[in-house]
Amino acid sequence: MQFKDVLVSPKLKEQLLNQVHEHRISHAQFFLAQPGNHAFALAVALAQYLCCEHPTDTDSCGTCPSCVQFSKLSHPDLHIYFPNCNTKTIKKDSDSILLAPEFKDFVIKNNYHITMQDWLNVLEGENKQPSINIRDCSNIINHNSMRSYMGGYKVYILWAVDRLYHSAAPKLLKTLEEPDGQSLFILISEKPDQILSTILSRTQLVKIPRLTDEELMDALKAAEPDIDDQTIHDIAVISEGNYNKALQIYQDNAEQREMIDTFDTMMTSIMAFVHQRPLEEINYAQVQTLFGVIVKQGREKQKAFVELILRMLRNLLMQNTGSANLVKVTDQESGILSKFKNLNLVHITKMTEECNKALYHINRNGNTALIFTDLYFKLAGCVK
Numbered sequence: 001m002q003f004k005d006v007l008v009s010p011k012l013k014e015q016l017l018n019q020v021h022e023h024r025i026s027h028a029q030f031f032l033a034q035p036g037n038h039a040f041a042l043a044v045a046l047a048q049y050l051c052c053e054h055p056t057d058t059d060s061c062g063t064c065p066s067c068v069q070f071s072k073l074s075h076p077d078l079h080i081y082f083p084n085c086n087t088k089t090i091k092k093d094s095d096s097i098l099l100a101p102e103f104k105d106f107v108i109k110n111n112y113h114i115t116m117q118d119w120l121n122v123l124e125g126e127n128k129q130p131s132i133n134i135r136d137c138s139n140i141i142n143h144n145s146m147r148s149y150m151g152g153y154k155v156y157i158l159w160a161v162d163r164l165y166h167s168a169a170p171k172l173l174k175t176l177e178e179p180d181g182q183s184l185f186i187l188i189s190e191k192p193d194q195i196l197s198t199i200l201s202r203t204q205l206v207k208i209p210r211l212t213d214e215e216l217m218d219a220l221k222a223a224e225p226d227i228d229d230q231t232i233h234d235i236a237v238i239s240e241g242n243y244n245k246a247l248q249i250y251q252d253n254a255e256q257r258e259m260i261d262t263f264d265t266m267m268t269s270i271m272a273f274v275h276q277r278p279l280e281e282i283n284y285a286q287v288q289t290l291f292g293v294i295v296k297q298g299r300e301k302q303k304a305f306v307e308l309i310l311r312m313l314r315n316l317l318m319q320n321t322g323s324a325n326l327v328k329v330t331d332q333e334s335g336i337l338s339k340f341k342n343l344n345l346v347h348i349t350k351m352t353e354e355c356n357k358a359l360y361h362i363n364r365n366g367n368t369a370l371i372f373t374d375l376y377f378k379l380a381g382c383v384k
């Protein structure tokens with residue numbers, strides 16, 4: 001992870017770089033993070049910079065052997081500790097070393113945008129209380145008494161250190177106070193009130209501020225180049241500087257828009273079919289392709305799609321029976337609904353019944369490819 005790819009304010013990066021250039025790196029730092037911060041990325045970027053063989057004034061080189069190892073989080077002087085618990089594969093005495101492959105994989109897959117909730121999902125430890133435990137603390141202390149592998153810094157990153165098991169913490173105090181050799185400890189947490197004051201008092205505080213709306217918009221634009229400016233702006237405003245949240249909102253939106261498009265294509269095809277329009281207008285192959293996409297996405301998506309049809313039918317009913325003021329849809333949806341003004345109360349009631357039957361069959365684990373094909377012709381039958 002290079003500084004250039006870390007999503008925090010440039011000022012903060014500069015502040016950390018200055019520490020390095022002026023040889024006044026505090027050997028124990030506490031990164032006070034905010035939800036959705038790129039705090040873990042920042043910690044790794046700092047570690048990578050310290051170990052890089054050809055750093056520039058502003059960043060690690062990204063290509064030297066040390067940087068290459070960092071890109072896989074496998075540098076021998078990088079030690080990562082994180083809340084852990086027994087899992088399906090680690091049945092007893094879990095610790096951060098045993099679970100390191102899973103954690104590194106998790107970090108890289110999520111592009112360093114990691115949250116405790118997502119990590120809990122990986123651990124399948126929802127009912128457990130993962131912690132940085134007593135074995136982790138012993139490992140840190142033992143490691144710290146050894147020389148670094150590459151002759152430079154040994155860096156210890158303790159992620160979500162608020163989950164440091166309290167009775168294990170005193171073991172660490174001496175190491176934090178008088179670390180061996182060139183060591184850097186970076187403790188990361190969003191919850192300083194849950195950390196022992198004796199730990200906090202031994203670290204230098206580095207506050208990682210929320211992203212501004214502008215920084216968040218730039219980051220979203222970089223991640224999703226197709227997204228339009230208005231959408232970016234709307235998402236940034238409601239995301240409160242939280243990149244993970246912004247991305248989630250965008251992805252949910254994108255899924256929703258895709259399903260609306262499928263509804264549009266399906267209904268347009270059904271109307272063309274009912275009115276015996278030419279085959280290319282019916283375009284049934286396209287409908288089948290779109291159904292195929294939904295079927296592949298699993299039962300929850302399939303149900304969500306039928307529920308979307310039901311919601312659109314309710315709004316169609318309002319629109320077509322003189323209660324347009326009760327229609328609650330987005331601009332995109334409104335444009336689609338206006339194409340189907342000739343559907344009347346009887347049509348829509350029958351269609352609603354068919355959708356409810358389809359939902360019932362999906363819930364009963366029916367063959368969904370068949371259910372959607374069937375639904376198409378049933379809906380057409382309702383309009384005839």
Ligand SMILES: [Zn+2]
Binds near residue numbers: 053066
């Ligand atoms: Zn390098």
